[in-house]
Amino acid sequence: MNAPPPVVAERYRVADRAPHRPADLLLRWESVLVLLLAAAIVVNTLISPHFLNVYNLSDATADFSEQAIIALPMALLILVREIDLSVSAIIALASLAIGLCSRAGEPAWLLVAAALAVGALCGAVNGALVAVVRLPSIVVTIGTMSLFRGIAQVALGDKAITGYSNAFQSIGQGAVLDWPPLPASFVLFLLLSLVFGIALHRTRYGRALYAIGSNPVAARFSGLPVDRARFLLFVLSGLLSGLAGALLTARIGSTRPNIALGWELTVVTMVVLGGFSIAGGEGTIPGLVLAVFLLGTVTWGLSLVNIPAVEISVLVGALMIVAIALPILLRRLTRHWRPETAAPLRSRSIGNDDVPVSNRDFPDPEGASTRDQ
Amino acid sequence: MSLAARLRSREGALALIIAVLAGAVALRAPTFLSPHNILVVLTDTSFLFILALGQTGVLLTRGIDLSVAANLALTGMIVALTAHALPGMPIVAVIALALLVGLGLGLINGFVVAAIGVPPIVTTLGTLTIYRGTIFAIAGGRWLTQSDMSAAFLGFPKATVLGVPALLWVAVIVAAAMTVFLTGTRTGRAIYAVGGNPVAAHYCGIRIARVQVLVYAISGALAGLCGYLWVARYGIAYVEIAIGYELTVIAACVIGGVSIAGGAGSVAGALLGALFLGVIVDALPVIDVSPFWQTALSGAVILAAIVVNARADRAGGKIILPEARRALRAGAR
Numbered sequence: 001m002n003a004p005p006p007v008v009a010e011r012y013r014v015a016d017r018a019p020h021r022p023a024d025l026l027l028r029w030e031s032v033l034v035l036l037l038a039a040a041i042v043v044n045t046l047i048s049p050h051f052l053n054v055y056n057l058s059d060a061t062a063d064f065s066e067q068a069i070i071a072l073p074m075a076l077l078i079l080v081r082e083i084d085l086s087v088s089a090i091i092a093l094a095s096l097a098i099g100l101c102s103r104a105g106e107p108a109w110l111l112v113a114a115a116l117a118v119g120a121l122c123g124a125v126n127g128a129l130v131a132v133v134r135l136p137s138i139v140v141t142i143g144t145m146s147l148f149r150g151i152a153q154v155a156l157g158d159k160a161i162t163g164y165s166n167a168f169q170s171i172g173q174g175a176v177l178d179w180p181p182l183p184a185s186f187v188l189f190l191l192l193s194l195v196f197g198i199a200l201h202r203t204r205y206g207r208a209l210y211a212i213g214s215n216p217v218a219a220r221f222s223g224l225p226v227d228r229a230r231f232l233l234f235v236l237s238g239l240l241s242g243l244a245g246a247l248l249t250a251r252i253g254s255t256r257p258n259i260a261l262g263w264e265l266t267v268v269t270m271v272v273l274g275g276f277s278i279a280g281g282e283g284t285i286p287g288l289v290l291a292v293f294l295l296g297t298v299t300w301g302l303s304l305v306n307i308p309a310v311e312i313s314v315l316v317g318a319l320m321i322v323a324i325a326l327p328i329l330l331r332r333l334t335r336h337w338r339p340e341t342a343a344p345l346r347s348r349s350i351g352n353d354d355v356p357v358s359n360r361d362f363p364d365p366e367g368a369s370t371r372d373q
Numbered sequence: 374m375s376l377a378a379r380l381r382s383r384e385g386a387l388a389l390i391i392a393v394l395a396g397a398v399a400l401r402a403p404t405f406l407s408p409h410n411i412l413v414v415l416t417d418t419s420f421l422f423i424l425a426l427g428q429t430g431v432l433l434t435r436g437i438d439l440s441v442a443a444n445l446a447l448t449g450m451i452v453a454l455t456a457h458a459l460p461g462m463p464i465v466a467v468i469a470l471a472l473l474v475g476l477g478l479g480l481i482n483g484f485v486v487a488a489i490g491v492p493p494i495v496t497t498l499g500t501l502t503i504y505r506g507t508i509f510a511i512a513g514g515r516w517l518t519q520s521d522m523s524a525a526f527l528g529f530p531k532a533t534v535l536g537v538p539a540l541l542w543v544a545v546i547v548a549a550a551m552t553v554f555l556t557g558t559r560t561g562r563a564i565y566a567v568g569g570n571p572v573a574a575h576y577c578g579i580r581i582a583r584v585q586v587l588v589y590a591i592s593g594a595l596a597g598l599c600g601y602l603w604v605a606r607y608g609i610a611y612v613e614i615a616i617g618y619e620l621t622v623i624a625a626c627v628i629g630g631v632s633i634a635g636g637a638g639s640v641a642g643a644l645l646g647a648l649f650l651g652v653i654v655d656a657l658p659v660i661d662v663s664p665f666w667q668t669a670l671s672g673a674v675i676l677a678a679i680v681v682n683a684r685a686d687r688a689g690g691k692i693i694l695p696e697a698r699r700a701l702r703a704g705a706r
Contacts, residue, residue: 085620135680136679138633139627139633139675140679143673143675143676145672147669149672150667154669278495308509310505310506310508310509313505314507317499317506320498320499325490328489
């Protein structure tokens with residue numbers, strides 16, 4: 001007979017990292033994504049003989065790499081309970097800057113620099129409104145989304161800017177190596193996700209972001225510069241949106257007012273599917289990368305068998321809801337036979353009277369009480 | 374409430390700004406403020422009025438419904454296809470069908486949010502893409518134009534009663550019903566309570582899940598109704614109608630002072646926020662400004678409105694009971 005373990009001492013000891021059990025690894029969100037990705041690859045290989053073709057595959061990566069690059073800073077924003085819905089509008093404005101510089105006959109590197117500068121500037125506008133004026137980011141970025149795209153529309157009217165130099169277009173169209181013929185955007189995404197992964201999971205800045213996302217008030221009282229982090233993340237989001245704008249403009253070779261329309265929703269889908277909680281403080285970069293590959297594989301596979309993009313989006317939308325709903329439902333089921341985890345701090349099932357409700361379930365989107373004082 | 378106090382309130386200030394804006398436009402084009410043109414502006418804004426009222430209920434509970442425009446488009450397509458297949462369908466049945474389909478789509482949102490517990494923004498982002506894609510699936514990319522619709526189907530939104538188009542009457546009825554519901558019924562007050570403080574609301578015995586399902590159902594039903602009205606008014610149904618309109622709807626609410634943080638906002642505010650955007654949209658061509666300015670201007674207006682609203686919020690707390698508001702003013706004086 002085992003005596004029940006003493007619990008008194010445990011109460012004041014908070015483990016920095018929970019102890020590992022083999023079963024925990026399987027229950028991780030990343031494992032679910034790996035399984036889904038494997039299933040998607042197997043199904044795709046079975047339904048189309050063209051799927052496992054290196055040239056086709058590298059071609060397919062170009063379609064989602066630009067969105068995936070924006071998903072990286074978006075993940076960090078969602079981690080700290082913010083969101084940036086203006087990313088696609090920033091792409092439009094960055095693309096406009098590229099177009100205007102190209103008309104002036106500037107060299108290719110300056111076009112990219114212009115896109116990055118415009119992107120960072122737009123991000124700084126968002127960041128200032130959120131971190132300095134202290135407005136809820138969802139409303140701010142809905143506003144700047146209209147503003148930024150509106151400026152592009154005013155400047156472009158119903159015309160498009162085309163006629164980019166070959167040097168510039170090769171950035172988006174050429175391959176980095178001969179074999180495998182990977183597009184520059186995909187290689188950039190891989191490199192950036194490595195940098196983001198190390199920064200988030202292996203540095204104290206990354207730990208600070210988790211702290212801010214889990215409890216901004218506690219993070220502020222612990223001396224973390226919460227507002228500065230928010231501001232910098234918006235600048236980063238703008239900067240990488242500018243980069244994505246340069247890659248996209250180079251790839252399609254034109255600047256139109258409706259360029260990248262609606263991308264913000266796809267990017268948020270990638271991040272949420274990657275395991276980042278909209279309530280903040282949760283998610284990993286490997287999870288995000290897996291989600292990007294999963295979405296890319298599913299979309300590419302379905303388009304290979306001639307399913308129209310609109311119908312694929314039904315599947316992607318459903319995938320996202322199911323991906324978020326499933327863990328919640330599983331947690332509710334397992335609560336009954338794993339009593340040690342019976343009192344989750346973040347229970348969302350407010351319909352049951354026996355479950356305590358926490359204000360954590362209803363994050364205050366304005367974060368009014370959490371700003372730096 | 375005295376006139377001065379009314380003007381100091383958020384709704385009063387917004388009404389004043391709209392009046393000044395319309396007056397300024399009328400200086401350049403006097404016909405802008407003719408009774409006929411005012412009616413045109415109000416009718417043009419009717420969709421925004423109705424959808425903003427539905428969204429207000431959702432925002433009050435700290436939720437958000439991004440699927441309204443997709444719901445509108447899907448319901449519009451279903452109604453148009455049904456009316457095309459059954460040409461003899463009475464208009465009452467068409468409206469009932471639109472309300473029912475919209476309600477069903479709204480209930481899906483409500484169920485996923487309240488019963489499963491998926492965050493509202495994730496849920497409605499997902500259903501947004503699902504509803505849009507479903508339109509393509511059921512219509513096969515087909516466009517339904519005026520020639521596919523009966524005269525009765527097309528005529529309802531334009532039919533006038535007392536000189537006012539039915540479309541505007543629908544908005545008036547919805548506004549009246551929402552006012553009574555939100556301010557005069559127990560369930561309406563519960564919506565404010567859930568958004569104001571969910572934990573307190575829970576301990577007061579309010580069933581939060583039911584309130585959540587209700588607000589998404591209302592938002593969905595109103596979006597469905599707008600779906601029929603939109604298709605009939607513009608005489609076209611295809612995959613991309615009203616694309617991106619959900620953000621305009623949320624912008625109208627935010628300009629009108631409906632807090633995205635829940636618990637604060639009024640029917641009058643939402644209506645004025647919608648009217649503000651409506652006046653801008655209709656004023657631009659009148660004063661010879663290129664329509665390309667519309668998006669940029671509404672973005673700037675949204676930002677200005679939230680900055681102003683945030684200042685007002687900081688000055689005082691969220692006081693929603695009229696008695697408490699009056700007591701505060703009496704005390705201040």
